[in-house]
Every structure is written in C-alpha cells, then in structure tokens.
Amino acid sequence: MRQLRFAPLALIAVAAWLLPYGLDSYAIHVVNVILIFAVLAIGLGLCMGVGGQVNLAQVAFFGIGAYATAILTTRSGYGFWISAVLALAATVAIGLVIGTPALRVQSHYLGIVTLGLALAFTNWVTNAEITGGAEGISAIPVPTLPGVDLSSEYLYYYLELIVFTVVLVFGLFVVRTGLGRRMRAMRDDALAAGALGAEVPVLRMTAFLLASIYGGVGGVLYAGLIRYVAPESFSIANMFLLLGMVIIGGRQSLIGCVVGAIGLSLVREAFVDHPTVAQIGYGAVVVLVVVFAPTGLAGLPGRIRSWWSRRRGQPGTAARLQPFQPYPALAERADAEEVLRVTALSKQFRGLKALDDLSLTVTEGEIRGIVGPNGSGKTTLFNVISGLYRPTRGRVEFRGRDVTNQAPYRLARAGMSRTFQNLRLFGDLTVEENLLVALDRSATVDSWRYVLRPISVLRRNRDLHRQAREVLDRYGLTEFAGLPPKSLPYGIQRRVEIARAVAAGPSLLLLDEPAAGLNGEEVRQLSEIVRSVRDSGITVIIIEHNMGLVMSLCERITVLAGGRVIAEGGPAEVATHPAVIEAYLGDSMDDIPPVAEEASR
Numbered sequence: 017m018r019q020l021r022f023a024p025l026a027l028i029a030v031a032a033w034l035l036p037y038g039l040d041s042y043a044i045h046v047v048n049v050i051l052i053f054a055v056l057a058i059g060l061g062l063c064m065g066v067g068g069q070v071n072l073a074q075v076a077f078f079g080i081g082a083y084a085t086a087i088l089t090t091r092s093g094y095g096f097w098i099s100a101v102l103a104l105a106a107t108v109a110i111g112l113v114i115g116t117p118a119l120r121v122q123s124h125y126l127g128i129v130t131l132g133l134a135l136a137f138t139n140w141v142t143n144a145e146i147t148g149g150a151e152g153i154s155a156i157p158v159p160t161l162p163g164v165d166l167s168s169e170y171l172y173y174y175l176e177l178i179v180f181t182v183v184l185v186f187g188l189f190v191v192r193t194g195l196g197r198r199m200r201a202m203r204d205d206a207l208a209a210g211a212l213g214a215e216v217p218v219l220r221m222t223a224f225l226l227a228s229i230y231g232g233v234g235g236v237l238y239a240g241l242i243r244y245v246a247p248e249s250f251s252i253a254n255m256f257l258l259l260g261m262v263i264i265g266g267r268q269s270l271i272g273c274v275v276g277a278i279g280l281s282l283v284r285e286a287f288v289d290h291p292t293v294a295q296i297g298y299g300a301v302v303v304l305v306v307v308f309a310p311t312g313l314a315g316l317p318g319r320i321r322s323w324w325s326r327r328r329g330q331p332g333t334a335a336r337l338q339p340f341q342p343y344p345a346l347a348e349r350a351d352a353e354e355v356l357r358v359t360a361l362s363k364q365f366r367g368l369k370a371l372d373d374l375s376l377t378v379t380e381g382e383i384r385g386i387v388g389p390n391g392s393g394k395t396t397l398f399n400v401i402s403g404l405y406r407p408t409r410g411r412v413e414f415r416g417r418d419v420t421n422q423a424p425y426r427l428a429r430a431g432m433s434r435t436f437q438n439l440r441l442f443g444d445l446t447v448e449e450n451l452l453v454a455l456d457r458s459a460t461v462d463s464w465r466y467v468l469r470p471i472s473v474l475r476r477n478r479d480l481h482r483q484a485r486e487v488l489d490r491y492g493l494t495e496f497a498g499l500p501p502k503s504l505p506y507g508i509q510r511r512v513e514i515a516r517a518v519a520a521g522p523s524l525l526l527l528d529e530p531a532a533g534l535n536g537e538e539v540r541q542l543s544e545i546v547r548s549v550r551d552s553g554i555t556v557i558i559i560e561h562n563m564g565l566v567m568s569l570c571e572r573i574t575v576l577a578g579g580r581v582i583a584e585g586g587p588a589e590v591a592t593h594p595a596v597i598e599a600y601l602g603d604s605m606d607d608i609p610p611v612a613e614e615a616s617r
C-alpha cells in the first residue's frame with residue numbers, strides 16, 4: 017500500500033521527464049516560462065498564503081534576480097553561475113530590507129509598502145543607465161554546464177525541472193515542519209501565536225526572505241533562458257498575474273500555487289493576442305474564486321468531499337473525548353518564591369481607567385483567583401501582564417525580572433502562558449498542530465538549519481510529534497488530533513486551549529474564564545485539570561465568573577472593582593468581606609457553595 021501512495025508521484029516524474037519529447041520548440045519555450053512562474057508562485061504562496069503577509073513585491077524580487085544576473089554577466093564580466101549566486105544574494109538582501117517594515121507595519125499596510133517597491137523598481141529599471149533603460153539588457157551569456165548545451169531550450173528544461181523540484185520540495189518541507197506551522201499559526205492569529213512564543217516580527221521577515229529567495233531563483237532562471245531582460249517582464253501587470261496564480265490555485269497549498277501557475281500561464285498563452293480581454297478575465301476569475309472558493313482549486317477536492325458527505329447525511333466525527341490523565345505531582349516546596357509582582361499598575365483607555373494603581377503578588381505553586389464584576393479590569397490585567405497591552409504606569413516583574421512592556425513572545429519564552437476569554441485556537445491548523453506550535457521552542461532565527469541541517473530539522477519535527485501525542489493522550493484528545501478545532505464542541509475546544517497553553521512549558525499559566533460556556537461535568541473536569549497542572553509545578557492565575565469553581569479551586573482570591581483591588585484573601589475571607597459583598601457578590605452570595613476549609617493541593 018505504501019508503494020502505491022508514491023505511484024502518482026512516480027507517474028508525474030516520468031511524465032515530466034518525457035514531456036520535451038512531445039513538444040515543438042515553441043511549446044517547450046512556453047513550458048520553460050511556466051516553470052519559472054511556478055517557482056515565483058511558490059515563493060509568493062509561502063509568503064502570502066502560508067505566512068499571511070501581503071507581498072506585491074514578488075515581481076521586483078524576480079526582476080532583481082534577473083537584472084543582477086544580466087548586469088554582472090554583461091557589464092562586469094562575471095561567469096553566469098557566479099553572477100547567479102551574487103544575484104541571489106542581492107535579492108535576499110533586498111528581501112530583508114523589504115521585510116523590515118514587516119517588523120512594525122500590519123499586514124494590509126505591507127501591501128502598500130510592497131506595491132511601492134514594485135513600482136519603484138519598474139521605474140528605476142526603465143530609467144537607469146546601468147539597466148539599459150527601456151531597451152533593457154541583451155546578450156546575457158548562456159549558462160555553461162560541462163557536457164550540456166544549455167542554449168537548447170530542451171536541455172534548459174531539465175535544468176529548470178531540477179531547480180523547480182528542489183524548490184518545491186524545500187517549500188513543502190518548510191510548510192510541513194516547525195517554521196511553516198508557526199507561519200500558518202501567525203497567519204491564523206498573530207496575537208495567539210505571539211502569546212505562544214512565536215517571534216511574530218522575525219517570522220514575518222522570514223516570510224519575505226523566503227519570497228525573495230524564490231523570486232531570485234526565478235530571476236536567474238529567466239535571465240539564463242531568455243538572455244534578455246527588459247522592464248515589461250517585471251511590470252505590475254505580471255505581479256497581478258502572479259497573484260492570480262496563487263489565489264486561483266490555492267493560497268494555502270504550494271501544489272495549488274503550481275497548478276495556478278500552469279493554468280493561468282496557459283490561459284495567458286491562449287489570449288496572447290487579446291491582452292485586455294485576458295486582464296479583465298483574470299480579474300473576474302480571481303474575484304469569483306475569492307468569493308466562491310476561497311481555498312482555490314487546491315481546496316476544491318476537500319470542499320467537494322465535505323459537501324458530498326453532508327449531502328449523504330453522513331454523521332459527524334465519531335471521535336470521543338477520553339478522561340484527563342493527571343500529571344505526576346511534584347513535592348510541595350517549602351521555599352516557594354514569588355513568581356509575579358505587579359506594582360502600582362494603571363491602564364488608561366482614553367478617558368477610562370481600566371486599571372487603577374493595582375498591585376498584586378503571586379507565589380509559586382498558588383492557584384490564584386481573580387474575580388470582579390464585568391468591566392472591573394480582569395482581562396486588561398492579564399493583557400498587561402502578558403505583554404499585549406502597555407501599561408500607562410506601573411511595573412510587572414516575572415520571576416524577579418522587570419518585564420514591563422516586553423513583547424508577548426518574549427514573555428512566553430520566559431515561561432508565561434495564557435488562554436483567552438474568547439478562544440483563540442488556530443482554526444486552519446489541526447488540534448495536533450495547535451499543540452505542536454506551542455511545543456516548538458526553537459528560535460525562528462535558527463531557520464538556517466532548513467538549508468544547512470535539514471536532517472536535524474526532521475529529527476526535531478519527529479520529536480515534537482512524539483511530545484504532541486503525549487499531550488493529546490494526557491488530555492484525552494487523541495481521537496481529535498487530525499481535526500480542525502472549529503469542528504469540535506465548545507467544551508473540547510476549551511480543553512484544547514488549556515492543553516496548548518500548558519504544552520508551551522510555562523512556569524506561570526494565566527487562564528481567562530476557562531469555564532465560560534462549559535456544563536457542570538465539564539467544569540468538574542476543568543477543576544481536576546487545573547489542580548493537576550498546579551501540582552505539576554505550574555503556578556496558575558485564573559479569572560472566573562463561576563464562583564463555585566473559584567471558591568473550591570483557589571487558595572487566594574483577589575477581587576477587583578473599577579480597576580482596583582478591593583479585597584484579597586482566602587475564599588472564606590473574601591466571601592464575607594463587606595466591600596466584596598457590596599461591589600460584586602451582593603445578592604448572589606447565597607449561590608456560593610460552602611467554602612472548602614483548605615483548598616486541597
């Protein structure tokens with residue numbers, strides 16, 4: 017059976033190898049151009065589809081690769097391959113420069129920044145002397161390869177085919193391992209990805225870097241194939257053609273990008289005498305795809321399958337939640353240290369003081385409850401502690417270090433993890449992939465390993481999958497591993513989010529209303545999970561409106577009202593505190609179950 021899985025691949029490989037035998041010289045030229053566009057589309061797919069970063073500069077990367085090769089070979093007298101390497105380095109350098117705004121600017125503004133670059137590039141090559149102005153640069157030498165005459169387009173095809181295969185396999189390797197997973201997580205929800213330790217700014221830059229590498233490779237291949245470069249090949253019209261390829265083929269699938277490149281290139285060929293009709297046609301098709309098939313052609317088989325099973329009334333998943341298996345408990349430490357200290361914290365939203373001179377300390381091994389009426393500042397406190405909001409005044413210390421204003425990903429890497437009031441699971445990733453993103457502690461700047469030490473990347477990936485299976489098992493989620501979280505009942509999604517936050521390996525876990533929307537039995541299970549997590553050595557702070565849960569679970573409770581701490585102490589103490597009764601509990605005091613003397617540890 018295993019061999020059969022590779023049969024279609026083997027067939028495609030044989031067909032690709034034999035293709036030139038059935039083609040005339042014009043057709044092989046078209047195929048060679050298609051392969052170059054496929055390389056460019058994969059790069060754009062990695063940046064925009066996988067990483068979610070709007071990139072309208074792909075055509076400029078393409079142009080830089082081609083022009084640099086042309087200039088270095090014809091003006092500086094370098095050989096083709098040396099020029100190719102230098103051209104690639106130049107494209108990557110520009111990619112890093114373009115990626116710099118990505119460190120600060122949001123994705124949609126990047127569209128404008130990158131469009132500006134693409135326009136500036138076309139303008140420059142059209143007017144500069146070194147680029148040959150509107151006439152471009154001709155007489156680029158044929159790339160030399162011992163024993164192979166690359167002036168023959170038939171043989172050039174094989175060079176392109178090899179390069180295309182390498183870059184496609186590399187792209188798939190990126191997508192299916194840690195870097196790609198993190199990029200997809202960032203595309204889905206940059207805030208949640210950051211809170212799990214993904215260095216979002218570096219990741220965005222990496223997305224541009226990848227796009228520039230593919231753009232550079234495409235440019236070098238183009239210079240070697242056509243041996244002539246001119247501004248019109250790198251026009252905005254071609255940028256939109258590339259975008260069309262990626263959108264129509266399927267943004268989130270590299271194979272889809274290749275299918276889009278082949279399809280749209282053939283359509284362009286068919287309409288070569290009617291460019292205006294073709295442009296309008298691409299635009300219309302892109303709009304139709306975005307509206308009716310947002311996952312593009314590559315997503316169609318999946319959509320048809322799920323439509324078919326819905327039509328046949330097939331039942332949903334038969335997967336079942338299994339019981340949580342508690343963590344081995346650590347012995348209680350006598351010398352518990354302070355984990356979190358918040359001093360005189362204020363957060364002002366224009367006229368509104370959400371936090372007002374709030375101070376708080378939490379000690380190792382605690383389950384601290386934070387309660388208070390709606391709008392009392394609980395979530396704002398979490399957002400400031402976890403780095404999502406900058407405080408107006410005050411200081412946050414985590415494990416003895418001042419971490420005020422630190423980026424969420426730095427705090428996550430230092431051992432702070434959180435869940436969100438409104439679940440923020442990565443919807444386009446499976447349950448297992450959600451956990452994998454949290455488990456992966458490798459630094460994005462170490463992505464050079466993808467090129468220089470791919471085996472170590474694969475080994476690490478296998479190790480992460482083993483760890484993810486353990487987490488799935490512990491939380492009874494194994495049967496949901498391959499499903500998208502949104503397809504699961506709310507209670508299971510909540511459990512996945514907690515499992516994910518704990519998988520990030522925190523020493524402090526912030527849970528924001530984890531019982532919201534859960535039924536009685538689910539709340540009981542949640543209580544068991546939180547207690548076991550704490551017993552495994554993780555300090556927990558929990559915001560909750562479910563007073564029964566808070567009273568039974570927390571040793572200490574901090575009560576907020578109007579952004580201030582109005583009471584703090586054991587459950588019995590706060591439940592009878594007059595300020596609390598007045599501000600919050602009031603009539604509902606009768607609903608509170610009897611307080612456990614000493615919440616069990």
Ligand SMILES: Nc1ncnc2c1ncn2[C@@H]1O[C@H](COP(=O)(O)OP(=O)(O)OP(=O)(O)O)[C@@H](O)[C@H]1O
Pocket residue numbers: 365368369370388389390391392393394395396397437
């Ligand atoms: N990003 C924001 N911009 C403006 N105002 C905000 C923002 N975030 C929170 N607030 C305001 O700050 C106050 C405190 O909100 P917060 O969400 O922290 O309260 P909460 O105690 O968590 O409430 P709930 O129990 O309803 O979740 C509210 O008045 C809220 O409207």
